[in-house]
Amino acid sequence: MNDASNEQLLRVRRICHQICASSCVEQKRKGLHETLLMKRPHWSVLKAEEQFHQIDLGETIPFDIALPLPARDQANPHSDQGVNLFWERFNCHRCGRCCYTPGAGLYLEESDFQRIAGQVGKKRLKSLCRYDQSLKAWILKQPCPFYDAKKKECQIYSIRPLTCTKYPLHPPMKEIPYNLAVDAFCPAAREFAKETLGWWIICENNWASIFGKMEQRQSRD
Numbered sequence: 001m002n003d004a005s006n007e008q009l010l011r012v013r014r015i016c017h018q019i020c021a022s023s024c025v026e027q028k029r030k031g032l033h034e035t036l037l038m039k040r041p042h043w044s045v046l047k048a049e050e051q052f053h054q055i056d057l058g059e060t061i062p063f064d065i066a067l068p069l070p071a072r073d074q075a076n077p078h079s080d081q082g083v084n085l086f087w088e089r090f091n092c093h094r095c096g097r098c099c100y101t102p103g104a105g106l107y108l109e110e111s112d113f114q115r116i117a118g119q120v121g122k123k124r125l126k127s128l129c130r131y132d133q134s135l136k137a138w139i140l141k142q143p144c145p146f147y148d149a150k151k152k153e154c155q156i157y158s159i160r161p162l163t164c165t166k167y168p169l170h171p172p173m174k175e176i177p178y179n180l181a182v183d184a185f186c187p188a189a190r191e192f193a194k195e196t197l198g199w200w201i202i203c204e205n206n207w208a209s210i211f212g213k214m215e216q217r218q219s220r221d
Contacts, residue, residue: 017178021070025081044197058184066176068199099147105139112161
């Protein structure tokens, strides 16, 4: 695909995000994709095994997975329908993989640090962190000292860092900037991606409709 085609596709997706976000989320919530999938062959069915294999690579290879749900638009404070549906359907496995990653670290916002220090004590919290001079912030060491591997639960769940409350959601991917993205390292996120593959047919229908209208305008001009 050349640069012009890429730009046109990005424009179509941008328009779709602006005008179809609410309706497409409701269509997915109501299961409209199932009716569409019965009407014509679609890659999410025909290539399901191949797609599942690619998604499962996330267990050992770090990457993000784009989801067929609209990302939150910073310019529109009410554009959270996609995020809401994600949390409605997402089922955490409580495996602790996101908490138990040797060698990693978790950036603490100032509000995170103060909130957690208020419960466990500032001295103890500092002993469980390292201070990053470039970021001017505390980095919580991992494996996370607050994860109880035996009970498979977070010991400070109600006051956990903001990053943890959003996981496995990641910032949208550069290639697909208007869709939610998740960390493929998370088993529950991989499961969600597999379960919602069929939702892409709704996105593609919307893109095709917008593209068709753009072509009609161009032909008239």
